[in-house]
Amino acid sequence: MKNITVAINVTLALAVIILFILHFSGSNGSTSTENKDNDTSEVINDTVIPNKFASINIDTLLLQYEYAKEMEAKLMEKQKGLEGELSRKMAAFEKEATEFQKKVQANAFLSMESAQQQEQDLYEKQQNLIKWKDDVSMQLATESQQLEIQLLDTVNVFIKDFNKSEKYEIIFNSAAFLFGHKGLDITDTVIVLLNERYHKFKASK
Numbered sequence: 794m795k796n797i798t799v800a801i802n803v804t805l806a807l808a809v810i811i812l813f814i815l816h817f818s819g820s821n822g823s824t825s826t827e828n829k830d831n832d833t834s835e836v837i838n839d840t841v842i843p844n845k846f847a848s849i850n851i852d853t854l855l856l857q858y859e860y861a862k863e864m865e866a867k868l869m870e871k872q873k874g875l876e877g878e879l880s881r882k883m884a885a886f887e888k889e890a891t892e893f894q895k896k897v898q899a900n901a902f903l904s905m906e907s908a909q910q911q912e913q914d915l916y917e918k919q920q921n922l923i924k925w926k927d928d929v930s931m932q933l934a935t936e937s938q939q940l941e942i943q944l945l946d947t948v949n950v951f952i953k954d955f956n957k958s959e960k961y962e963i964i965f966n967s968a969a970f971l972f973g974h975k976g977l978d979i980t981d982t983v984i985v986l987l988n989e990r991y992h993k994f995k996a997s998k
Contacts, residue, residue: 845960845961846961846963846964847959847977847979848964848966848967848979849964849966849978849979850966850967852968853980854948854980854984857988858944859991860944861944864943868937871936875929879929882925886922893911893912948987952983964979
């Protein structure tokens with residue numbers, strides 16, 4: 794899940810930088826009465842918090858999002874099954890290779906050609922096993938990437954929909970910043986709403 798977190802971190806970090814640039818470049822240093830009247834910030838524990846900012850810890854969200862947990866569990870179950878199949882294939886190959894080595898040492902082959910043919914067969918089985926392992930690894934990597942893309946899309950769509958009513962100027966990932974006031978954090982709220990929506994979706998099936 795690291796790639797999805799990195800992708801969200803980069804996107805949101807760039808967005809918050811652009812917002813700050815626009816915010817401060819729009820100020821000419823004056824402190825007019827009009828600016829003070831339009832100030833939408835509030836003071837929480839002596840800290841000025843812009844009302845239109847919010848933060849979400851994406852790492853925490855993905856750990857507690859039921860859909861993400863279920864999809865990751867299915868992928869891990871599939872990976873475990875394929876690893877078990879690989880172990881069985883490797884054990885069978887190693888047994889066959891050991892038996893071949895014993896026959897060689899006991900000079901049990903009727904001819905040199907027969908021994909060479911079985912050795913060639915073992916080599917081909919070894920190469921097929923390596924290819925199977927590589928193909929399975931590629932398959933799992935592809936499915937993991939597709940899952941990350943799917944989760945990223947799900948979260949992004951939800952946050953956009955969520956913000957239609959909340960109207961935050963920016964929602965950034967708190968994991969991408971060294972410090973953020975607790976008053977900005979809406980992670981728990983978003984997790985609850987995400988899970989509620991997912992449960993309703995499952996119930997409707």
